[in-house]
Amino acid sequence: MCLAVPMKVERIEGALATVSSAGMKMRVDLSLTPEARVGEYVIVHAGFAIETLRPEVAEETLKLMEEMVKAAEDSGEVS
Amino acid sequence: MKYLEEFRNPGLAQKLARRIREVAGKEPINLMEVCGTHTMSIHKFGIKGLLPQNIRLISGPGCPVCVTPNPYLDRAISLSLKKNVLIATFGDMLRVPGSTRSLEQVRAQGGRVKMVYSPIDALNLATENPGIQVVFLAVGFETTSPTIAATVWEAEQKGIENFLVLVGHKLIPPAMKALVADPRIKISGFLCPAHVSAIIGLEPYQFLARDYKIPCVVVGFEPLDILQGILMLAEMIVSGKAEVQNQYRRVVRPQGNRKAQEILDKTFEPADSEWRGLGKIPSSGCRLKPELGHRDAEQAIAVEVEPAKEHRGCKCGEVLQGLIEPPRCPLYGRACNPEKPIGPCMVSSEGTCAAYFKYQGAR
Ligand code: SF4
Numbered sequence: 443m444c445l446a447v448p449m450k451v452e453r454i455e456g457a458l459a460t461v462s463s464a465g466m467k468m469r470v471d472l473s474l475t476p477e478a479r480v481g482e483y484v485i486v487h488a489g490f491a492i493e494t495l496r497p498e499v500a501e502e503t504l505k506l507m508e509e510m511v512k513a514a515e516d517s518g519e520v521s
Numbered sequence: 522m523k524y525l526e527e528f529r530n531p532g533l534a535q536k537l538a539r540r541i542r543e544v545a546g547k548e549p550i551n552l553m554e555v556c557g558t559h560t561m562s563i564h565k566f567g568i569k570g571l572l573p574q575n576i577r578l579i580s581g582p583g584c585p586v587c588v589t590p591n592p593y594l595d596r597a598i599s600l601s602l603k604k605n606v607l608i609a610t611f612g613d614m615l616r617v618p619g620s621t622r623s624l625e626q627v628r629a630q631g632g633r634v635k636m637v638y639s640p641i642d643a644l645n646l647a648t649e650n651p652g653i654q655v656v657f658l659a660v661g662f663e664t665t666s667p668t669i670a671a672t673v674w675e676a677e678q679k680g681i682e683n684f685l686v687l688v689g690h691k692l693i694p695p696a697m698k699a700l701v702a703d704p705r706i707k708i709s710g711f712l713c714p715a716h717v718s719a720i721i722g723l724e725p726y727q728f729l730a731r732d733y734k735i736p737c738v739v740v741g742f743e744p745l746d747i748l749q750g751i752l753m754l755a756e757m758i759v760s761g762k763a764e765v766q767n768q769y770r771r772v773v774r775p776q777g778n779r780k781a782q783e784i785l786d787k788t789f790e791p792a793d794s795e796w797r798g799l800g801k802i803p804s805s806g807c808r809l810k811p812e813l814g815h816r817d818a819e820q821a822i823a824v825e826v827e828p829a830k831e832h833r834g835c836k837c838g839e840v841l842q843g844l845i846e847p848p849r850c851p852l853y854g855r856a857c858n859p860e861k862p863i864g865p866c867m868v869s870s871e872g873t874c875a876a877y878f879k880y881q882g883a884r
């Protein structure tokens with residue numbers, strides 16, 4: 443029941459949005475994320491968008507991972 | 522799907538795992554996840570197999586269906602048999618056995634129970650059936666409670682009088698507090714739940730770092746998220762640091778979702794709450810504000826509820842506290858399996874016993 447997945451906002455009509463993921467479309471309530479815009483991704487749970495996703499931060503997180511493992515490769519030893 | 526594949530890169534996963542092995546040292550490190558979706562991901566992606574022997578992942582009370590105690594289920598079951606009452610619920614609750622039967626069983630005996638995907642669907646049922654009191658089973662952690670709070674206000678605004686809720690919400694940080702205070706489980710760090718944190722932010726975990734010196738990292742659900750989170754925890758643990766850090770920054774803001782917090786504050790107030798396995802925990806649940814008392818099924822509809830009793834032999838209580846792993850339950854895989862679940866931890870797909878069974882098999 444806790445399933446919550448990222449879906450893309452296709453259309454907004456008032457407090458409702460049409461969102462899609464992997465060809466599946468559904469209508470969700472935007473009252474918890476009124477800042478969501480068309481084209482953005484939201485986390486959908488129980489018929490509501492509960493938060494918006496920040497793509498630039500996703501990139502940063504991946505970069506940070508690369509750095510965390512690179513430190514290991516460079517030094518080749520326990521920090 | 523975007524934001525998924527990038528976080529499943531097997532090459533990077535191997536490198537993160539190697540880095541964890543380098544950092545982790547030899548001392549035992551017990552990391553607890555308190556989110557059923559983490560439990561599922563950990564099994565699905567074989568995370569345990571990538572970790573050094575001294576890092577143990579322990580599943581905590583992360584499945585809201587599993588921690589819902591029998592008296593709540595028994596009340597829902599009694600309500601479903603009451604004239605002009607319809608129970609609307611998320612599907613996971615249907616098969617959870619109460620003291621003597623489940624909602625699914627009572628439906629076969631004439632109970633009125635309908636499965637919905639969203640509390641809004643339950644509100645629509647109320648609109649379509651004005652002569653019937655629709656009671657939505659309001660279970661779930663902080664991820665779910667704002668969706669129900671928003672629905673309650675929608676009912677208020679539209680004047681839909683026959684929509685009620687049976688409140689069984691639970692709050693995660695007070696349960697974490699109860700777990701760290703328990704001397705039987707030595708937790709070195711917490712993997713904090715991703716979408717609970719999306720709502721509540723980082724502040725509610727600070728007491729764990731400050732008062733108990735237990736590092737906490739909010740982590741996402743993809744394999745790289747979990748591995749990076751474990752690495753962040755291991756780094757803090759070996760260097761004696763205790764902070765609340767955020768690995769899942771792409772979704773979780775430090776302050777959480779203010780809009781959701783506002784609506785929660787407007788709807789509920791804290792209350793002591795009983796958890797299966799953990800017992801009563803102070804301020805770990807909530808009840809509707811007095812001005813919304815007319816929406817409270819417990820106050821508004823009188824029913825007789827049978828005396829609660831536990832399922833004999835089921836070790837869910839110990840599983841939920843992280844004291845034992847499911848295979849140590851004598852019923853696991855034999856009398857109790859996903860086809861014929863005996864305890865809630867085997868019913869819900871996010872339950873620890875169900876996750877074990879799905880990915881590890883009967884033994
Ligand atoms: S295996 Fe079944 S009976 Fe045993 S603890 Fe898990 S849910 Fe309960």
